[in-house]
Amino acid sequence: MKLNMTVLLLGLGFVSVSSVYAQKAPCPEGKEQECKEQVKPIVFSGYIQPRWEATIDTAPPLENSFRIRRAYIGASGGFCSWLSYKVVLNLTGNAVSLFDAYADITPIEYISLRAGLFAVPIGMEKLASSSTILFPERTYASGSGKFPLIDRNIGLALTGKLAFLSLQAGVFNGSNILAPSNKDFAARLAVDPWSFLHLGGSYMVGNLGPDNILTDPYDRYGAELALTPWSLWLAGEFIGGTINDTSSRITYYAEAGWLFKLGCPFFYGIQPAVRYEAVDPNTSVADDAENTITGGINLHFLSDNKLKLALCYRMINEEANAVNNDQIIAQLQVKF
Template identity: 25%
Template sequence: MLRKLLFILSAACLLAYNAQAQGCSEPASDEGVSVFGYLQAQYDYGFAEGDNTNTFGFNRSRIGVMGNIPYDFSYYVLVETSPFKKDGPKAYLLDAFITYKRFSFAKVSLGSFKSPFGQELGTPCHSLYTINRSKFVNELTAPDRDMGLMVLGGSDTTLIQYSVALMNGTGLLVKDADKYKDVVGRVLVQPFDWMHVGGSFRVGKATSQDETVTEPDERTRWGAEFEVEKYGFLVQGEYIWAEDKGSYLVGGGCGGDPELVQGSVEREGLSIMALYNLTYNFQPVIKYENYNSDLSLGNNNMEHITTVGFNYFFNEWTRLQVNYEYKAEWANEISNDMIMVQLQVRF
């Protein structure tokens, strides 16, 4: 694990954090309410064994409000309305937090928000360079949203940015039922305006859902990342190592429900992505990721996913994404590749 962490950090040094708070954007005015949101209409074509599938739907359909309250407070609320998320056709709360921001080096937020862990999870869903987040990010960062208290500081013009949060550890819209909490944090160092390197961590405990078990479940996460953006090129890399004792989560991701699995496991994932900003608002993109969902099985549990495609921007608010995902399972490859086309509008 340590060698892979050092590899990513070293690669960054040889080769810009897009500063985001825990929300998708920041209030623009000193007073009043700003309404914002985005809609992602999508077509998926899946290559299955002898029975290809295709469907139209909404990946995400979100609307929210945000604003500033004199003199040092802001608020942010975001709701998911897509009928294809979280148990069917119903709207539900994603984010809702209040921020005290008098000091830029130590802002404080309280409420429900994304866990401050990692590069892809920290990227707003409407700003992802590929339609899907990496599979290992979805699984190893779960729960991706939670209730808690966060302290954060810095910006894309400072050498260091950080965020650290005390969170329930139970996930979205789930009340904490025990005395334990998770501590989650992320630190970025930006020595140049075109490069940053960073690391993340998560440690926590929870009462086991198995009534015969007296010891609490434990989870530990470590992550490393880099980003280089220069001469029209953008290169990103991320690595996450995870250890769970007692039980662990599988699946989940942005707006999804992870599945709880009893048992202990070590997992890891790695991704690297590159794109180039061509003229005429066109971005070709390629991303490679691998994910080992059980390190005790060696490479027999390894999955490789390569995404190739492009982004085309009609204007500042409208984007077309086309992706092909080639999925290769190490031990027993199956036909499960995907073609995805997504049209996004922001407002």
């Protein structure tokens, strides 16, 4: 509790100090308009996802509950045109924790240096906000279930952009989020030749297993594709990895959704969606794979995912030791 309170106070303190700085920073006479354009005002943002979920089981027939799946609040801004920041707090559960806390230094338009706590650059869905993904639950490719994958860590990353190419490479703490030993290295290349086409690949290597256990050297590698013509979302991703070149695991998914815009004042659109995902936690072991088929519909009451209701059914299939663990989810999202 003491650590959580410290994190909360540091985050709020940082936002308060930056607010004072942004409001009271001196500006040379005659340069008021230029200073106004350079200093980025503080923007508060966040979202909450309350849900009802039920797991189909044999005894009892239906286990269901209400809960807050995710709740985040953050602030972002900039001290000048080349220095910006973002702080996000995770309010889910009984404790407050620091989710993101980083600064971006952009000396020129095409190069940016990020330092602090942020998402490790690997994968496509993993780097997307939970408020924008197609379904309420993420895939195995985001590090859930049988495919552990480090999400966020403290480190340093350099991003370069040129035309339709973007490359991000960074070094991060490896032993755990606060330990300096056993560094992890990650890099991601994105290619966006047109607004409706995205291609990418990523690679990560380190000496710590994603289960937070010090192990022999491991790596992760991935490829991604997204097509977004009109109001269609069609995407797929593959991620594999090895531990000490002896044990390997893979996961992949393909998903599609189409947003039918209605144009009503309080009913922006309807988005039916479907997804198939699979994971093999150890390709050398038989009958340990798992796949999930998800089908559902998103009711968008406002644009940009500001207010939506997601309804879906998750059919979870295990190759061995099959259990009745399919899920029904109804999740409301409010975003600001």
